[in-house]
Amino acid sequence: xxxxAIPLVLLAVIAAFFYRGLALNPSYVPSALIGKPMPEFxxxxxxxxxxxxGSRDIAGKVALLNVWGTWCVECRHEHAxxxxxxxxxxxxxxxxxxxxxxxxLDWLAxxxxxxxxxxxxxxxxxxxxxxxxxxxxxxxxxxDGKILFKHISPLTQQVWQRAFVPLIKAQCGAPDPGCPQxxxxxxx
Amino acid sequence: MIPEVGQFALILAFCLALIQAVLPIVGAARxxxxxxxxxxxxxxxxFVFIAIxxxxxxxxxxxxxxxxxxxxxxxxxxxxxxxxxxxxxxxxEGSMLFWITVLAIWTLAxxxxxxxxxxxxxxxxxxxxxxxxCGILAFALFTSNPFIRLTPAPADGNDLNPLLQxxxxxxxPPMLYVGYVGMxxxxxxxxxxxxxxxxxxNWAKWTRPWTIAAWMFLTCGITLGSWWSYYELGWGGWxxxxxxxxxxxxxxxxxxxxxxxxxxxERRGIFKSWTVLLAIAAFSLSLLGTFLTRSGVLVSVxxxxxxxxxxxxxxxxxxxxxGGPLLLYxxxxxxxxxxxxxxxxxxxxxxxxxxxxxxxxxxxVLFGTLYPLIIDSLGLGKISVxxxxxxxxxxxxxxxxxxxLGVGMHSIWKTMSGTPxxxxxxxxxxxxxxxxxxxxxxxxxxxxxxxxxxTVIALWVCAAxxxxxxxxxxxxxxxxxxxxxxxMCFAHFGVGVFILGATxxxxxxxxxxxxxxxxxxxxxxxxxxxxRGVKPVESANFTAEEGEFELRKGGRLVTVxxxxxxxxxxxxxxxxxxxxxxxxxxxxxxxxxxPLGDNAWSVRIQVKPLIRFLWLGPLLMAIxxxxxxxxxxxxxxxxxxxxxxxxxxxxxx
Numbered sequence: 001x002x003x004x005a006i007p008l009v010l011l012a013v014i015a016a017f018f019y020r021g022l023a024l025n026p027s028y029v030p031s032a033l034i035g036k037p038m039p040e041f042x043x044x045x046x047x048x049x050x051x052x053x054g055s056r057d058i059a060g061k062v063a064l065l066n067v068w069g070t071w072c073v074e075c076r077h078e079h080a081x082x083x084x085x086x087x088x089x090x091x092x093x094x095x096x097x098x099x100x101x102x103x104x105l106d107w108l109a110x111x112x113x114x115x116x117x118x119x120x121x122x123x124x125x126x127x128x129x130x131x132x133x134x135x136x137x138x139x140x141x142x143x144d145g146k147i148l149f150k151h152i153s154p155l156t157q158q159v160w161q162r163a164f165v166p167l168i169k170a171q172c173g174a175p176d177p178g179c180p181q182x183x184x185x186x187x188x
Numbered sequence: 189m190i191p192e193v194g195q196f197a198l199i200l201a202f203c204l205a206l207i208q209a210v211l212p213i214v215g216a217a218r219x220x221x222x223x224x225x226x227x228x229x230x231x232x233x234x235f236v237f238i239a240i241x242x243x244x245x246x247x248x249x250x251x252x253x254x255x256x257x258x259x260x261x262x263x264x265x266x267x268x269x270x271x272x273x274x275x276x277x278x279x280x281e282g283s284m285l286f287w288i289t290v291l292a293i294w295t296l297a298x299x300x301x302x303x304x305x306x307x308x309x310x311x312x313x314x315x316x317x318x319x320x321x322c323g324i325l326a327f328a329l330f331t332s333n334p335f336i337r338l339t340p341a342p343a344d345g346n347d348l349n350p351l352l353q354x355x356x357x358x359x360x361p362p363m364l365y366v367g368y369v370g371m372x373x374x375x376x377x378x379x380x381x382x383x384x385x386x387x388x389x390n391w392a393k394w395t396r397p398w399t400i401a402a403w404m405f406l407t408c409g410i411t412l413g414s415w416w417s418y419y420e421l422g423w424g425g426w427x428x429x430x431x432x433x434x435x436x437x438x439x440x441x442x443x444x445x446x447x448x449x450x451x452x453x454e455r456r457g458i459f460k461s462w463t464v465l466l467a468i469a470a471f472s473l474s475l476l477g478t479f480l481t482r483s484g485v486l487v488s489v490x491x492x493x494x495x496x497x498x499x500x501x502x503x504x505x506x507x508x509x510x511g512g513p514l515l516l517y518x519x520x521x522x523x524x525x526x527x528x529x530x531x532x533x534x535x536x537x538x539x540x541x542x543x544x545x546x547x548x549x550x551x552x553v554l555f556g557t558l559y560p561l562i563i564d565s566l567g568l569g570k571i572s573v574x575x576x577x578x579x580x581x582x583x584x585x586x587x588x589x590x591x592x593l594g595v596g597m598h599s600i601w602k603t604m605s606g607t608p609x610x611x612x613x614x615x616x617x618x619x620x621x622x623x624x625x626x627x628x629x630x631x632x633x634x635x636x637x638x639x640x641x642x643t644v645i646a647l648w649v650c651a652a653x654x655x656x657x658x659x660x661x662x663x664x665x666x667x668x669x670x671x672x673x674x675x676m677c678f679a680h681f682g683v684g685v686f687i688l689g690a691t692x693x694x695x696x697x698x699x700x701x702x703x704x705x706x707x708x709x710x711x712x713x714x715x716x717x718x719x720r721g722v723k724p725v726e727s728a729n730f731t732a733e734e735g736e737f738e739l740r741k742g743g744r745l746v747t748v749x750x751x752x753x754x755x756x757x758x759x760x761x762x763x764x765x766x767x768x769x770x771x772x773x774x775x776x777x778x779x780x781x782x783p784l785g786d787n788a789w790s791v792r793i794q795v796k797p798l799i800r801f802l803w804l805g806p807l808l809m810a811i812x813x814x815x816x817x818x819x820x821x822x823x824x825x826x827x828x829x830x831x832x833x834x835x836x837x838x839x840x841x
Contacts, residue, residue: 005518011511015503
């Protein structure tokens, strides 16, 4: 009798919605900053309290801004991938969040330093301007200094290929000095 | 080294689960006794290895082994040892291992408790449990391994979420998981019955105590969760219709329906296909709950890590574990229906109404929980379903259910005439009506229509539940109650107590949020409250500001309450420790919520009448379940068939 198949049909419908739902992220609220110029800032760096690193240094090329801190276990997880990415020539800027300078220096010395430079933001004031909710977070910044994309949680090869690479390719038509070399990593 | 032992033990457990999943079921189908005989040893061995794995994880936590990623993420060397122990189930990977451990315990219990049942049937039940175990073990091993190492090891861990650093957290998740996972047992019984297409009164008799046991734990787990969120989340709410709460509540509603439907199947041999469907649904909803909380498809205050791979895996498990049995159900259920009907005025009819209303309620909660996902999937935007919707949709089936409950308890099987029923119930109904309307008015001077109706219904349920026990104890009339009947009275009385509590809390809570400086006085709900001021407090893993409050009534000091605003050192998250003065009749809830600057604090003060009834009611329900399980007929049944088997065994040798 057909009525005994109703529960099965119901399950199939619910499962279909779940399957669709997996591809969506409920907490992903499109960042108000996407498509906008990055918020301006100028901070001392982790390595040098006298130096200044700011939005001006980042602008003009395709680059990443990665939010990290020594208190963040997931950042440790992500670190190996960042190192690999840096080797391909992708410029990565760090935003060190709510940290202590000696701990951060120690981290870079022992794990390796993937960053062109890391801005030091012990109070998280710049992070608030950037709408950072947690670490790690990675922003993709276009050549025109606009924020193209924001990824919350550790950056992985998969996320990189799926979300970042197409956006970077769209930015860089012909071979171009302002663009990173994607082939090195994309081939893996 | 020890974490690797745990890892290895988990793999061995998986191998044993495979054996338990395949051989006993195939053996039962082919009549191979030696294959069927493997079910119990495989279950026992699996339990041993899973216990070793769980022990290894605890060992890593207790010894601060931060080279294990999961430990580094959820513990810290300064964490009190108590919480190091409970942190093992404070995150995704550990809680999956805990899920598996609980399933292994239930399986072991079924293996031991099913000796009185026919070997073929017990083998199939254990085989189905083995299939479930395989799935969850594979899930843990492939997507959520708690033993993954982190190199180089960090100097210290990320600490346990401060909200979970609470004694309530030690018992709430285990209770809930024992209940959740316990639904696998009636599920396995149902699937085993579908395999053969044979489902009789004995089947219901075997299934019922397991269902009641799992239901009891689920009841306690949900109640503890509600209690925990009340005192720990710091704003005095007790139920939020949060997706995670809902996903524990839906299996509870369906399990409650199942308990009642099993009663009909056991007594009258009808409702068979319906009972089987409920057993499958209760476990499917438990799995759905796991999916919802673990996949991140819905936003929740419980904020678990969202991982699409895990989500896909659990979705696959859900499709297999629910889809398979439902397919079997679609093919076989038609042949299960038995002869024998019932009249409109009979216990069967009331239990059918109970089932329909409970399933409607569960359906409403399911729909409300999934609605945001459905809308998002169809690309119609991002929305959330609020408490008022849930409240309304839940009350619509629940109020009639409570009214019918009182009558149903006093109805008899097959058929009856209405006159004796009316004669018996006219007094409790009259008393409930009179008291329900007057009590709220006398106590508070006001009552909305809904408050009066809900109070009448609550008292009606209590009175109906007390009728039989009082007749026996006070008047010495009628027959002594069996444990099962007594259990029913307890549980239903608990329902009444709960409704009374929920009604009074929602109607008569007095709450204010004030800006307070040391020395300020406030009057809330008949109490005078003096804010003495704030002082700093230090502890091993947090610093806090502690506000002291004097609570006076009519000039007399009732108590001094201290509420803290804590900041945990590692995660730097502020949490509120509310101060609560509880009496049976009311709670005074004070929470120091945030500094407003210039020595002023925002303080939340609430006086909540009868809020304890919200937890007392479910406790009574659980006690009712305990009484029902200990009923004589289950013990007798076990003893009788053991005796029969002994005779049979003696006959063959």
